[in-house]
Structures are given as C-alpha cells and as structure tokens.
Amino acid sequence: MPRPRSLTLDQLALAALAVIDRDGLAGLSMRTVAKELAMSPMGLYRYVADREELEGLVVDRVLGAVDATPPPADTPWQERVETMAGRLRDAVIRHPGAIPLTVVHRHHAAAGLRWSETVLGILAEAGIDDVRRVVALRALHAYVTGAIQLEHLGALSGDGTAVIAALPKDRFPLLAETARTAGGVGPDEEFSGGLRLILRGLAD
C-alpha cells in the first residue's frame, strides 16, 4: 500500500563505495552517502539501522565480487589455494579505502563464508584432517588479512621502505639492508612468496 522504496540496498552500498573510492574512508559519512544519492541524510535510516550496517553492505559488495567456485581440480592443491587467495586479494585491493571495513565486517559477509568453504574443500582434498584444517584456514585468513593491510599501509606512508632505509646503519644493519633489497621485490611476488611459505609448511 505505501509508497514503494526508491532504492535497493545494493545502490546504497554502491554509493558508499563511490564515496570511499573518491574521498577515502575518512570521507564516508551518512551525510556524504545521502548526498551521493541525492537524498536527505535521515532517509538512509529507512534502509539501514545505523552506520555499521551500511559498512556491512559495503563489505558485502566488495567481497561479493570474489569468485568462490572451486578452481579446476586437475591442478595441484597448493596452486588452487593460491588462486583463491589471489581472488580475495584482487577484490579487496580494488577498493583500498575500504580495507579497514573488510577486516572488521568480514565475519558477517556471506561471501567470506563461501570463500572459506571452498578453501576448506581444497584442503580436505589435499588430505588435511580437521584439526590441522582449522589451523590452516585461520592461518591463511590471518596471512591474507595481514598482508593486504601491510601492503596498503606501507603505501600510504609514502614509500614506507624509504623511511626504514634511512635508519642508522649501526643500530639497524639488517633492517637497512632489507629495506634496500625490498625495493626490488614487487607486492605480488611478496604476497605469493609469503603465501607459499604457509603452503609448503602445510605439505609436510
């Protein structure tokens, strides 16, 4: 009977994401999202209970872009896990400003659960039993989450490695050297290099 809703939740998420992509996470507010939708600030509360719920919608949309279908089963399981990790990283990195949100709200996003289920399937096929599988999944989660954040935070502090390279060599000899060689390692190699450490540790 009443007036029909003029927006979908996905449009809300899209508008919020547009604000984040344009002005960063600090630019996200109920008011800016409402303005993006040519709507009054309070109108948003007909769709979400509070700001946190809006953030959840954003995360749903970001994580919803990751393909959770199992990679072809004829490739080695390590490679399949790498594929899954890569898909997650690619989707998240497409919206760097939203990274802190994905960390906080990942639990409640259905897409995150689908990703986990697929990864667990790959691990099970690799013959990893349930207790080791729990540890492996959490470790993969922890690594991917942490790596994405470090990658992004390092970037925003304006060549974070440059700061480290300027350290007193007598007190931080290894760190200074490491920072120098770190320049030659790209973020992709770094990510998959670290991931492969876990996978090798997993493979007895």
Place this chain on the structure above:
Amino acid sequence: MPRPRSLTLDQLALAALAVIDRDGLAGLSMRTVAKELAMSPMGLYRYVADREELEGLVVDRVLGAVDATPPPADTPWQERVETMAGRLRDAVIRHPGAIPLTVVHRHHAAAGLRWSETVLGILAEAGIDDVRRVVALRALHAYVTGAIQLEHLGALSGDGTAVIAALPKDRFPLLAETARTAGGVGPDEEFSGGLRLILRGLAD
C-alpha cells in the same frame, strides 16, 4: 624561562591507554584523555600536534613493552622466532582495545623496528639470504598482525564460531564441521600452529 611542562609524553600515553582499557577505543577522544589528566582538552595540544600523534604515543608505549633482546642462541632458530612472535603478541593482547592503533601506527614505532631487526638477525643466522629474508619478515609481520586481529575480532562478535556453527549444513558442510572442531583448539595453539606452518615452509 617560561613555566615548566607539568607532564611527560609518557604520562599522556599512559592516560590514553587507561581510557582505552576502561572504555574501549571508541571512548578515546582528546576530551576524555584530558579529563583523565585533570586538564583542559586544548592543553593536550601543547604536547601533540593532533590526535594521530597521541595515538602514536599509545602504540609506542604498547610496543615498547616487548623485549627485543635476542633469545638465547643455543636454541633452534625456529624456536627463537616463535619466542619473538609470542612476545609481540603478548604485549599487544594486553591492551586489546588498542589493537587497531598498533596496526595503523606500527611503522612509526621504534620498538617495532627493534623487533624486526632482532627477527632478521635470527633469520640471517638460520642461513636465509636477503631476498628470502625480506619475504619471510613480511610474511611473519602479516601473519602476526592478522592473527592478533582475527583473534580479537572473533571474540567481540560473541563467539564468532557459534554463528558459523549454526550455518546450513548442506551449503557449508566443511565450515560447519570446522567450527565445531575449532571449539577444541585454544587461541594459543591456533596462533603457534599457524606460525609453525610458516616456519616449516621457511626451513626448506
């Protein structure tokens, strides 16, 4: 000549940490910290340029508590890295509310650099050359950072595993089973279990 300062930066950090421990990160504001110090809100700006700098002081204090002296060299290098990771985790977890701050400001904290230098020393003694060392250090950082956050976020969502255990078993069979067995694995075992995966992967 002028009036001497009545506070030290460490006292500021301590007051902010007290607020965080008592009221959580959301309770931290220039006003609440000033109140904690029986001072006017603007008085804080004689000590720090802005809120971000105050947060940096907090992180300095939290991370300053980790012992960066190399563990005894007569133990296996894997065990020594585990010791270092455990020290970092213990220090951070002592102030759960400040975890998001440690992630953001870790770069600028001197204590974090000392930790990295010590870990690099252990890796070097293990015969890991510089390119692999860069990858290993970043992977350890990523894992420890991510694991601490997941550990803490899981806790605040009121038994996050309980939510997962209630999933439809037909669509998420492995996840549901995993959540059930996860109950039997404590956070300490989970943390060191994942860490050992990386260390095993590092050891050829």
Place this chain on the structure above:
DNA sequence: CAGGTAAGCGTACGGCGTATGCTCACCAGC
C-alpha cells in the same frame, strides 16, 4: 476517489577534532 501506510525530510542534540586568542605562572636579569 478516499484512507492508510510507510518513505523521506527537517530540526535538533550531544559529541567530536581543533583554530584562535587570552591569562598568568614561572624564571632571568637588574
């Protein structure tokens, strides 16, 4: 065409970070 229902808006409140200019406690020099 009339009525009810809910969509959307306007206003307002308390809190935030912080720019700006004041007061006045302190100490060096006479």
Place this chain on the structure above:
DNA sequence: GCTGGTGAGCATACGCCGTACGCTTACCTG
C-alpha cells in the same frame, strides 16, 4: 626584590559527525 618576557594551559567557538523524533506526502488498495 622587583620586572618583564615567554610559553603552558584554558575558554570559546566552528564545522563536522551519528542519529532520535515528529511531520509531510506520495503511493497503492478498496
């Protein structure tokens, strides 16, 4: 022992924020 400069600390104010609350009004059903 007084005086004057210096900067510590404070009071006020501005423009944001999230959101509680009550009104208007467009829409669909009968």
